[in-house]
Amino acid sequence: MERIRLNDGVEIPAVGFGVFMIPNGGETYCAVLDALKAGYRHIDTAAAYMNESDVGKAVRDSGIKRDEVFITSKLWLQDYGYDAAKKGVDTSLKNLGMDYMDLYLLHQPYGDVEGAWKALEDAKKAGKIRSIGVSNMTPKIWNSFVPRFSTIPSVNQVECNPYFQQKELRKILDPQGVRLEAWYPLGHGDKGLLANETVVALAKKYGKNAGQVILRFEIQSGIIVLPKSTNPERIKGNLDIFDFELSEDEMEQMRVLDKGKGTHDPEAPGVGEMLLNNYKIHE
Template sequence: MTTIPSFTLNDGNQMPAFGFGTFQIPADGSTKAAVATALRLGYRHIDTAAAYFNEREVGQAIAESGIPRDQIWVTSKLWLQDYGFEAARTGIDTSLQKLGLDYIDLYLLHQPYGDVPGAWRALEAGQQAGKIRSIGISNVTPRLWAKFVPDFDVRPAVNQVEFNPYFQQQPLRALMASTQTVLEAWAPLGQGNPELFQEPVIQALATKYKKDAGQIILRFEYQSDVVVFPKSVHEARIASNQNIFDFALTDDEMATMQALDKGHGRHDPDAPGVAKRLLGAFDVHADQ
């Protein structure tokens, strides 16, 4: 079974550097089955969110796994609908109840709009109360970082943003270095972008190391000190995604991968209208 290394967060907690994502896996038994498979194959880091509507199935898979709770890192996220201090405190408790857990290892503000300061104070209070071990943010750009983070009492342990070889977030990473905030990648495989997978440098490295293109990309990200959690519902892919710790890219190979950076991604959190669109996207209280 693969041994997954960890990164040390700025609060001292050890977070597995590789995990399993559950975005867009339905709560029709599919999430429970996929998480159960991932745990059986050695994954010990599961990422979910209130807005994924599958926290309950993630919790069921964890409960039935037989794995001690302190060996599994669980991340969830607060949705915009529950921003503001009191609403966020309730949102944290709702996530705990759905997951069936006494604490969440990492809890993030899913989007950086609305009453971010109030929501962040609730995360800080939840951490002080032992309900959350580490707290962080998501989709925070350099502009949004400057707007909010300097006023936080507790530095974010993590910022979960779009990251892959085509979008390496260099200006943001320079800011995050000042607070030792770890970058977590959503869409680490570029959401399956065929152009990315067919890049000649990636194909050449795949041939050299007898790996597939996805494994080369994930290895590059791990060596870039980025936490990744690719998603799949297929057992073979869940197994192969984590087989990236038996080889290492050279410094020159890392440089050729870094040269693929286009400096932008598919999602722009700074774009006009994004906050309004996301706030009206869905109702996270619909199943309560």
Template sequence: MTKTLVAFFSRADENYFGGAMRYVKVGNTETVVSIINNLIEADTFKIEMKEPYSPVYMTCIEEAKRGIAGSLRKLNLDYIDLYLIHQPYGDVEGAWKAMEEAKAEGKIHSIGVSNMSVALWNKFVPHVNIKPAVNQVEFNPLFQQKEIRALIKETDTKLEAWYPLGHGDANLLSHEIITTLANKYGKNPGQIILRFEVQDGVITLPKSTNKERIKTNLDIFDFTLTNEEMEAIRQMDTGKGSHNPDAPGVEEHLRSAFVIED
């Protein structure tokens, strides 16, 4: 299944792969890399990885360095285009220092963070030398992260969306504004949502294992939403998502739920 999807992904003109060690089943990373190397030249694709040891699993800077080295080894690459801290807890400063050093050494091109709320951002980012290129957070029309978007704009940090389609939330996909626009433009609701996000400047990476869905997710560049339509979708924002990084017990849950072995 993995081989089939990666090969199809490349033929669909998708050129960006993201991953994290907690997502990877045994052998999947090696399979993906093998197929990519056989299909195309290495510099055609962009590779994003999340730090496997930090911050949930990391206790010191040396473990972060070991995680970076392990990612490069498993991917069989000289460098990774974008490397993210997966969850902003634990020794975030140590992880970031290791990533800054790896960037200086040419092992990583860009470094960023994931799941940073305003409180976590203000606790961490003002004290680092290199500002995050990306903050990957939950984002979709029902949860537009307006506060953190305004804050990260100050450092020219880009917002990258996970759950850009709301993880199949029927309240989103069947929303009257979305379905009306889908009918107008001859698109499906997901395409309207992705078009809104891309047009609004969000880096949007929808996940799918369905070949036809992968194709339609890319078919969003032959139309443009009007300013009025963009504003109508902005008004859908509820300010609530499925994950709150600041909620009591979140850090403890993440520390106990996942174990990464090199």
């Protein structure tokens, strides 16, 4: 497994296992155990996924040492603001059954972002979090908040795949050493992407499937990827991307697939209010 050094010196596995929309109470537990058995050492959850407890239990029951597994979670909008965010960090730790998290993100860029970020900075200083970052920040949103932060985030986790390569965002992140983490790295199962003739031709050449070619392209682009599946064979296959390498010409063939638009627009009017009103993780 390749590892990437973040701008604060923390090393993160280049491929993580995402558990978005996998139910708590057993299904997430089994999926994470399968991922760990397959060789994953990076698990990405969130308070709003409501499955932190399954993730923590699976890590404990795997027999793998805690310091060998990189755990990410995220603070939900209900817990923004300094005092609420401090409690939110502790709640995530309690749900996970862990003394620290390797990475903790502000899940959405709305509300009292600055107060929440200050709480994450203080939690990092207290040893509760090793690295801190943000999620779903477009260039405009990034520039409206981050210049007022005391520290620069280590990552920005956003939608990213060959059809939406986040080129404008990377022009901002790369000079600051901020890593882009990709959710929906396979386009959320976009049949057009998976059947794209460039992708299919490269898959045939290297004896891989379309998803593996896409993930390889993203890894070679310096992106941290978070593929999700509950199928044990697919879980294993998504990690089998380190025994081949795309040429520069092939990388360019993939780069030109960019359409510059994804499925989610964080700048759309009312998104923050909609998320806060429709997703309550506690009373």
